[in-house]
Amino acid sequence: MRQVLILNPADNIAICLTDMQAGKDLDQDNLTLTFKQSIPRGHKVATSDIKKGDGIIKYGERMGHATKDITRGEHVHTHNVLGDRLSTESA
Numbered sequence: 001m002r003q004v005l006i007l008n009p010a011d012n013i014a015i016c017l018t019d020m021q022a023g024k025d026l027d028q029d030n031l032t033l034t035f036k037q038s039i040p041r042g043h044k045v046a047t048s049d050i051k052k053g054d055g056i057i058k059y060g061e062r063m064g065h066a067t068k069d070i071t072r073g074e075h076v077h078t079h080n081v082l083g084d085r086l087s088t089e090s091a
Contacts, residue, residue: 003028004045008060013044013076020045033073044076056081 001051004014014031024077026032030046039045044058050070055062064083070076 005033006031006047007058009059010057010060011050012046012050014047016041016043016045034072036074039075046070046072046074046076048072048079050076 002017003020006014006029006075016039017042020026022033022035022038023087024035026035033045035045047082048065049072052066052068054066056066056076058065062084064081064085066080067082068080070080074080
C-alpha cells in the first residue's frame with residue numbers, strides 16, 4: 001500500500017496518504033527516508049534536503065520557497081514555507 005504520493009518526478013516533496021509517525025522509515029518507489037516528525041495525512045514531507053530560499057516543487061512547478069533549511073524527511077508546511085501565489089481576495 002502506498003504511503004506517500006509524488007505527483008511529478010521533479011518534485012522535492014511528497015504528500016502523505018496516511019498519518020505518519022516520527023521515526024518511521026519509508027521505502028517506496030526508489031524513495032527511502034525517515035520521518036523527522038509526525039506528519040498528518042494530506043500534509044507534505046521533504047524528499048530531499050531543501051535550503052532556505054529554494055523552491056518547493058509540487059506538480060513539477062514551484063509553489064513557494066523554504067523560509068528555513070528543511071531536511072529530508074521533515075514536515076513541509078506553513079511553519080517553513082511561504083507560498084509564491086499572491087492572494088486575489090479583496091479586503
